[in-house]
Amino acid sequence: MKNDFKASEIENMSSDEKREFAASWFRTFHDDPVNEMPWVEGEYFYPYGGPYYASEVLYDHFDGILSDEEIERVVSELESDGVMEWAPAGNHPDQIQAYEDYVQSESEWLRKHSAVQEAENALLELSEMAYVNRHAEPDTLILRMIFVQCWSVLEGFSLNILKKHVFEEEAVRKRVVEEIPCIRNRKFSVKEIQDKIDPVQDAIFEHFETRSFHNSAIIKMFLQAAFGEFESAAIDIKTELATIRNLAPKRHDCVHRNGKTVEDAPTGVDYNDVESLIGASRSFVAKTGALVARELYKQEGVAQ
Template sequence: MGKAKEWMMEMQEQAGDRHLAKLLGISYDDLMELEWQISTDESNEGLVYCYIVEFSDDSPSKILSKIDRLDDDNKVFLAPWEMEAEYDYINDQFDAITESRNTYKTFLSEIDQLLNLSQLQNEGDELKKILNRQIFIGLIGCMETFLSDVFLKLVFDNKMYFRSFVKNHPEFKIRKFELREVFDQLEQLELNVKKVILDTIFHNLPSVRSMYIATFEIDFPSIGTMQKHVLKRHDLVHRNGKTKDGCELIIEDSNLTKLIEDLKNFIKPIAKELEIEV
């Protein structure tokens, strides 16, 4: 299964969990602390009468107490139309990103954790080679997450940035509509902006650099060094760890150390420019 497909499945599963949390009247984080299983009460012909969400007795009682519909057996009964309603996929993704506020601190913490993970296997071990490849990919993912989360948050926290994004992004320059449609377009504008940002590939650094400069009017660091790392990540993900010439890429601990150093040197100036806590 490809990485993109795995990511889509993960996002769909998360959207389902967020939908369930809303039905229960608790936060997504609360739901993640609970242990539960879902079953159905249905006819022999497969007609679903209701969905039954049953929580483990080991689940935190302080969270269970927040669920108004919970019965004495730690069960919640949900009508089919409740569970089968379409998820607000774009807004659920947006909520997932904007719930976290310590973006730069999270970035530093995640790359430190990945570095610690690399110490689990000894140099020369076959598993070490596989592990370091995955850590390298994960470190580039940390950069993507930082760039996407910060961009999304700032655009929706600041009306000036929001206006600047819509004014300058190529997607909105090519859209045409009649004047009589202006109010319908305004109603959909926030949703369309969310979708454009969420659909952006944030390891496409030339595009991301242009977006950051046009929207925030900041000095964006040179992307040359990081672009080389991104291309190596491309080989690891899409060519099974081989270059175009068929040579195998070996990721040593020194490569990870260098990548982390370059990541910090790349991200910190952006955080400073945007006055994010560093």
């Protein structure tokens, strides 16, 4: 990792100021792994680089700028809370590179695949599995698993169709920026603009990734932001969104309470719920694909 500071900036500081600067710099790029890394089989897993050791990092970057004694005092301060191994923080170059690699692989996958076709295939498989288990008692694990997986397909489809067209359509990207205030008002540092290939696209994806795409209102809001007036007399998704919205409480019970309500009663997921959700999702996917195609055609016509 290259220094983002110049030795001349700190060489005239007092010893206390130098140590404070070095500690603050280290904490800017490194974090306690409990905040950043997954715990796997009894230890932290570092998929984005690390673990890092304060002594090694500080000697790499401050040797010759701080004395050995000053560096060791900074190390002692950093490790005083018991953290000996450090993870890359969100703005560490390793984290940034990992995210850019993810975005690149995601964009390549989305360019090669149809969000509509992938979702339709997945929902067909779930429908076949549900039919095989149509006589299962309500709340059996298999029905709950199919039910929850259907939600995953629905969320994945909604996110993928947005991301695909943000990647591929400049007009869609501009609409999202214009229609979503927290993206429109986002400020970028000179360093972000310099370091990131496409900071605007990254900001859009970061916003998408933090939203709940099992919420019918969120789904509709983002689709409308990206593709314009998102319903017509010919293609109406209100019925599908209503079914999805009505079944959302059972999803919450299955995902967050292992199939129990707040009163600790079984949530009551049965074959009819599963088939209703799959049917609404299949119709939603097909209609949304048609609506997106229509809106993109209209936008293209206006642009020409």
